[in-house]
Every structure is written in C-alpha cells, then in structure tokens.
Amino acid sequence: xxxxxxxxxxxxxxxxxxxxxxxxAMFMSRMDPTIxxxxxxxxxxxxxxxxxxxxxxxxxxxxxxxEVTIEDRELTVVVKDSGTGIPDIKKAMEPMxxxxxxxxxxxxxxxxxxxxxxxxxxxxxPGVGTxxxxxxxxxx
Amino acid sequence: MEEQTFRxxxxxxxxVIHMPKELDHHNCRNLRYETDLxxxxxxxxxxxxxxxxxxxxxxxxxxxxxxxxxxxERSGGKTAIYGARAxxxxxxxxxxxxxLVPQYxxxxxxxxx
Numbered sequence: 001x002x003x004x005x006x007x008x009x010x011x012x013x014x015x016x017x018x019x020x021x022x023x024x025a026m027f028m029s030r031m032d033p034t035i036x037x038x039x040x041x042x043x044x045x046x047x048x049x050x051x052x053x054x055x056x057x058x059x060x061x062x063x064x065x066x067e068v069t070i071e072d073r074e075l076t077v078v079v080k081d082s083g084t085g086i087p088d089i090k091k092a093m094e095p096m097x098x099x100x101x102x103x104x105x106x107x108x109x110x111x112x113x114x115x116x117x118x119x120x121x122x123x124x125x126p127g128v129g130t131x132x133x134x135x136x137x138x139x140x
Numbered sequence: 141m142e143e144q145t146f147r148x149x150x151x152x153x154x155x156v157i158h159m160p161k162e163l164d165h166h167n168c169r170n171l172r173y174e175t176d177l178x179x180x181x182x183x184x185x186x187x188x189x190x191x192x193x194x195x196x197x198x199x200x201x202x203x204x205x206x207x208x209x210x211x212x213e214r215s216g217g218k219t220a221i222y223g224a225r226a227x228x229x230x231x232x233x234x235x236x237x238x239x240l241v242p243q244y245x246x247x248x249x250x251x252x253x
Binding site: 017042109 | 162164165166168169171172196197198199200202203204206207226227230231234235
C-alpha cells in the first residue's frame with residue numbers, strides 16, 4: 001500500500017477536540033481497524049489535542065496541527081502546537097502529574113496516549129512548542 | 141448559546157448525573173461548578189454516574205470522576221457508575237477508577253448498591 005497522509009489545522013478551541021478525534025478515526029477507517037483500535041486512537045488523539053489547547057496555548061489563540069500517516073499497517077499521528085512548550089518532558093509524562101490549577105485534570109494524558117498507542121514520542125522546546133508522535137500497528 | 145451537557149436528577153439523598161455522549165475536556169467544563177452547587181444546596185450521600193448515553197470518554201472524565209469520588213469520600217458518601225460500555229470500561233480501568241467506584245448494570249442497582 002502507498003503512503004497516505006491527512007493534514008489538519010485546527011484553532012485552539014476545546015470544541016475542536018471532538019472534531020479532531022473523529023476526523024482521525026474517519027481517515028484510519030480505510031485500514032479496516034477494529035472498533036477497539038478506533039477507540040484507542042480516538043482516545044489518544046483527544047489527549048494530545050487537549051494537551052495542546054490547555055497547556056500549549058493555555059486558552060490563548062493558536063493553531064493545532066495534526067498529521068496522520070498510513071503506511072502499510074502502521075498508523076502515525078503527529079499532534080503539534082506552537083505554544084509554551086514543556087520545560088521537563090519526563091516530569092510531564094509521569095502519571096498523575098499536572099500543572100493544572102483547577103484540580104479537575106487527572107494528569108493522565110500522556111499515560112493514556114502510552115496505554116492506547118504502541119509508541120509515543122514527545123519533542124518540546126519552551127517557547128517554541130510541542131510535538132507528540134504516536135504510532136500504532138492496526139490489524140495485528 | 142451553551143448546550144447543557146450534564147443532566148442532574150435528585151432521588152432523595154442520591155444525585156444521579158447523566159453523562160454526555162462525548163465526555164471530553166470540552167464537555168467537562170461546567171461539571172464542577174454545577175455539582176458543587178447541587179451538593180451545597182442538597183443533602184447528598186451518594187452520586188450515581190449514568191454512562192448509558194456515553195460513547196466516548198478520555199482522561200478528562202477520569203479527572204472529574206476522581207474528584208467527585210474524593211469529595212464524597214470526605215463527607216462519608218458513596219459513588220457508583222452504571223451503563224458503561226466497552227470503551228468506557230477500558231478507560232475507567234486504565235484510569236484506575238475501576239477499583240475505586242463500583243459499576244452496575246442498571247440505575248436501580250447503582251442506587252441500591
């Protein structure tokens with residue numbers, strides 16, 4: 001199979017979280033995934049996009065970039081923002097760690113991405129932005 | 141225009157919260173304020189979460205469940221869940237809620253349990 005790519009640019013608005021995960025689910029449906037695989041990817045995408053909106057842009061304006069690539073049985077989802085960046089990625093990825101002051105966030109965003117995808121890589125530079133790359137084999 | 145995402149139902153000392161179809165950060169925004177208000181105004185000893193209409197949940201749902209669980213624990217109250225389908229059950233398990241909040245098949249069982 002050839003490599004196919006979907007690119008989306010979204011404004012950093014919480015109402016776009018649903019659109020993002022549904023769009024990725026629609027695109028990956030051509031891989032003939034199971035419902036469970038679709039749910040896994042939707043959850044991981046929702047986590048990454050929500051992080052971009054809450055932490056990357058902190059409620060301010062900005063663009064979230066999503067790039068989804070299908071290559072054979074491998075799905076790659078890249079979620080990027082040009083927001084504040086993460087000073088300590090290792091700490092940010094610890095389960096239950098959150099900088100959110102409302103107390104309503106579980107701090108499990110990265111744990112969820114890791115639980116529902118095969119591979120998660122985070123690149124981030126303070127003041128430049130954050131890029132999360134997630135991979136999953138579909139139809140093992 | 142703001143669409144109401146959570147519906148609340150008081151049954152004696154039990155507060156039933158009907159969860160929205162898509163339980164994400166966007167749809168969780170008002171829950172804390174709304175439940176805090178209801179808990180202040182009513183004597184509630186148990187919160188029952190209805191997931192029967194929910195088809196999607198991410199870690200935002202875990203955050204609000206965990207906080208309501210802690211809130212009820214502090215006041216000696218209980219929490220329960222009913223109607224959760226496969227995706228929701230997996231997310232609850234990964235989020236560690238599976239062990240904290242008992243899950244039931246029906247509203248009646250959740251209220252009684």
